[in-house]
Amino acid sequence: MLLTDPDKYFMQLAYKEAEKALSEDEVPIGAIVVIDKKIIGKGYNQVEKLNDVTAHAEMLAITAASNYLGAKFLEDCTIYITLEPCPMCAAALKWARIGKVVYGASDEKGGYAHISKNLLHPKTTVEKGVMEQECGAIVTNFFKQKR
Amino acid sequence: MLLTDPDKYFMQLAYKEAEKALSEDEVPIGAIVVIDKKIIGKGYNQVEKLNDVTAHAEMLAITAASNYLGAKFLEDCTIYITLEPCPMCAAALKWARIGKVVYGASDEKGGYAHISKNLLHPKTTVEKGVMEQECGAIVTNFFKQKR
Numbered sequence: 001m002l003l004t005d006p007d008k009y010f011m012q013l014a015y016k017e018a019e020k021a022l023s024e025d026e027v028p029i030g031a032i033v034v035i036d037k038k039i040i041g042k043g044y045n046q047v048e049k050l051n052d053v054t055a056h057a058e059m060l061a062i063t064a065a066s067n068y069l070g071a072k073f074l075e076d077c078t079i080y081i082t083l084e085p086c087p088m089c090a091a092a093l094k095w096a097r098i099g100k101v102v103y104g105a106s107d108e109k110g111g112y113a114h115i116s117k118n119l120l121h122p123k124t125t126v127e128k129g130v131m132e133q134e135c136g137a138i139v140t141n142f143f144k145q146k147r
Numbered sequence: 148m149l150l151t152d153p154d155k156y157f158m159q160l161a162y163k164e165a166e167k168a169l170s171e172d173e174v175p176i177g178a179i180v181v182i183d184k185k186i187i188g189k190g191y192n193q194v195e196k197l198n199d200v201t202a203h204a205e206m207l208a209i210t211a212a213s214n215y216l217g218a219k220f221l222e223d224c225t226i227y228i229t230l231e232p233c234p235m236c237a238a239a240l241k242w243a244r245i246g247k248v249v250y251g252a253s254d255e256k257g258g259y260a261h262i263s264k265n266l267l268h269p270k271t272t273v274e275k276g277v278m279e280q281e282c283g284a285i286v287t288n289f290f291k292q293k294r
Contacts, residue, residue: 051219052210053242054201063199072198087266088238095200095235116262119234 002037007080007102010034011130014080014104017044017057018138024049028138031057031081033065033074040077041065057081058089062096073097082135084111084128090119100125104135149184154227154249157181158277161227162251164191164204165285171196175285178204179227180212187224188212204228205236209243221245229282231258231275237266247272251282 001009010032017030021044033041043060047053058081066072078100085093090112093101101124112119120126148156157179164177168191180188190207194200205228213219225247232240237259240248248271259266267273
């Protein structure tokens with residue numbers, strides 16, 4: 001599937017990261033950073049475990065990718081995220097000048113677009129809706145069980 | 148000065164953090180998190196050293212404060228920042244439900260208010276202009292010398 005549908009291939013891996021979060025009772029969101037079809041950063045939400053609101057999947061994946069590259073800018077990279085990034089993560093992706101953002105489900109309340117599309121860099125390409133149903137369901141089911 | 152002018156007292160300490168950044172050739176911005184007049188988190192910009200766009204002074208100070216408290220929310224805390232926070236840091240402070248933000252100089256181009264004041268939590272108190280001149284000058288002088 002890497003060759004025929006790379007977006008779905010990498011989103012499935014981001015989804016696996018979200019499942020890791022779920023298994024640790026964290027809000028299940030995952031992210032993968034890819035360059036030239038190679039994974040260079042991964043992350044899943046660890047806010048509760050680390051007691052740290054900055055430990056979102058995307059933030060951890062950005063840090064991992066920059067560590068791998070030894071560079072702070074990720075212009076040639078794509079980040080796959082199961083959920084639309086929040087304003088913090090979108091702004092971090094802008095600082096990183098990420099080339100492309102692909103996300104699964106939209107987040108009407110908490111997503112960056114609700115505040116401003118300018119939170120992302122104007123040169124960043126955005127694609128959404130890859131595995132939308134699964135990526136959305138894992139989060140909504142998580143919160144349903146919490147109630 | 149802690150008793151007579153606590154805001155200036157803590158901003159001077161945030162400024163000392165900014166000076167640490169300057170000595171490492173980083174954009175000189177510093178932050179201090181305080182609870183009940185006690186410092187529980189410090190940070191200075193380390194984006195270049197760590198090759199990580201998320202390593203802003205505020206982010207490091209939030210993480211340090213949450214580690215200290217063993218809690219992700221900082222409702223009873225005040226963060227002193229030498230410069231108006233960027234959208235990423237403002238959104239992180241919203242996630243942390245920080246009680247109060249005190250910053251020195253405004254950042255007309257890169258500050259959060261330029262995008263949206265909703266990046267901060269509606270319950271967060273904001274105060275600005277403490278040591279405004281010094282906090283602004285250290286950054287503008289840094290960039291002047293870079294040109």
